[in-house]
Amino acid sequence: MNTATVSKGMERTPPLPITGKRVATGSALYNEVLEFVYDEAALLDGQKFDDWANLLAEDLSYTAPLRITRQGPDRLNTVVRTTLHFDDDYSSIMGRLQRLGTKSAWAEDPPSRTRRLVTNVRVWETAKPNEYETESYLLLSRSRYEHYQLQVLSCVRHDLLRRSGPGAFKLARREIIVDQSVLGMANLAVFL
């Protein structure tokens, strides 16, 4: 394989292979996580960024690797974690939110109408009793201006949720793996 993408110390560590016990679909814990996932999507779709920020842990890692097409023996090695689409932590996300709150964040003013369709949610326990791994599929549709065409982006998200109270979690890590190697969206001025 072309080693240029893995040999320079730039490759981020992928979320560990999930080894914890699966949290049964429909269990009380699963439902709590599902409510968090749905509520978070609703906050973003509703442009309630201050409330969304309250769901973020201060040790947040928020990244989106590139996808790339390979052929042959390496064909399944499609995630690139050297260059990223998002390479953010808590303070840089706060910086993005601060910008969105200015008078001149034109990429989202007028704002996109978004719909985050979150499905295929799976939950696992971790070594820490208050942390859970989740995987979710996200289909983001984005409507801008009077354009009738919806911009669409599909991805899978690997989150680490940390319990912060009864029925409450904070997002401590999110890795967003988009499906397109060439994104069909002109920017990611929206969160995934």
Next chain:
Amino acid sequence: MLNESKATLSDGTTIDELINVQTREVSMRLLSDHEIYKLEMERIFAKTWLLLGHETEIPNAGDFVVRDMGEDQVIVSRDRKGDVHVLLNVCPHRGMRVCMAEIGNAPMHRCVYHGWAFRPDGSFIGAPIEREQMHGNIFTKDQLGLRKARVQLYGGLIFATWNINGPSLEDFLGDSKFYFDLLFCRTDGGLEALGPPQRFIVPANWKAAAEQSASDGFHTLTLHRSLMETGQYGRASADDIYANAPAMYGVDISCRQGHSLRCIPAEQTFTMFMTMEELKKLSPEQRLEVLPPPGISKEMLPEMKRHMSPAGLKLMAKAPPQVGGMFPNVLVLFIYAPRTDGKYSGALALHSYVPRGPDHVEFTNWIFAEKSASPEMKRDMMANAVRQAGTSGTIEQDDSDTWPHMSRNARGAIGRQQTLKYGALLGEKKPEDWPGGGYVYDGFTKDDTQWNWWLYYRELMTAKS
């Protein structure tokens, strides 16, 4: 019918008429017209040198990436001798795409259709069932290799052209090369691409992005006003942004071939440096220590000094080139990057705006660091580049949401009769002891560099050959 010899469109309009040299107006028809697009593919993208990547993306024999020269897809590969080749990704047999991946390593590229196989240097190995000689007896094997572009490396950057006997890359860069050297050829190890490029599609004509890349400084004050409102650029008060005009005063340079760069003193732009009164009193040598150019750490300064003339060093100390473009479709972004912790870092990126039909452009964004930078510095520069530029970059997300509107406006029967106007020229003015050549514009950034871009565009589009 498009009359190509006279660059006349089917309704009788000539390219000359669409770029009015007297009034410095460019017809918006150029942002949507299909005939013009076809002509651009032939006269620009099949003629000039184009940036395809960096050699650190393909370090080993057999490594390849697949890239685009206009609408022509090419394989950029390294052979066993270490040479880089650029090969049309079209099988000479039946026109199938030969390489289906975007990146990889292969001792040969075998077409999946009938199995014709090619070496990383493009030469034809053979078709299956050698004894039956399925490549026929009309052409020899030597004649059946992948079509090869002319390749030249510069600072590790891979450039290619289909103009096999045309000007050298050095001639094409012209007087701008002195300034590009300061960015691309300044350390022992040179630059390193930190990974494959980000890629995304913007529904806009490629020139909406490209004419801006020719050092449009003025848009920063309005389109990128959020940078000032968040307190990164300019004085803290957002109310007098236009009055104190951050990032507007500096020295713009360009040349006949349409390349350009903006050399801007850091204290003209960034809030954190504006208050550093002591900067103005420092000698160039002292300034370099206090404020090394973007992407260079204090530890790397001795190395950088070995690669530059005293005149070049002085420029890097006072006003390093930070943004600009290479004709036809490259944006250069070597900027200071304020961080959320109050310190600053550098972000080094090159974009190539690849045409995808008259109404779309693919934004390709490479992120770089000097090879000799520490791993921590590289990580930091990646993060800062991603946060400011490209897909999610808080600066460039405003650009990519703007260009589509220009393109859309250019599709109207009346809209396409409107013009882009380059009426505000500063005029050539060279500061005393200016180290480089080319056209030099000292003062408030105006339309000069972008107009030069269009003049070169016009020259190529109306060229007789």
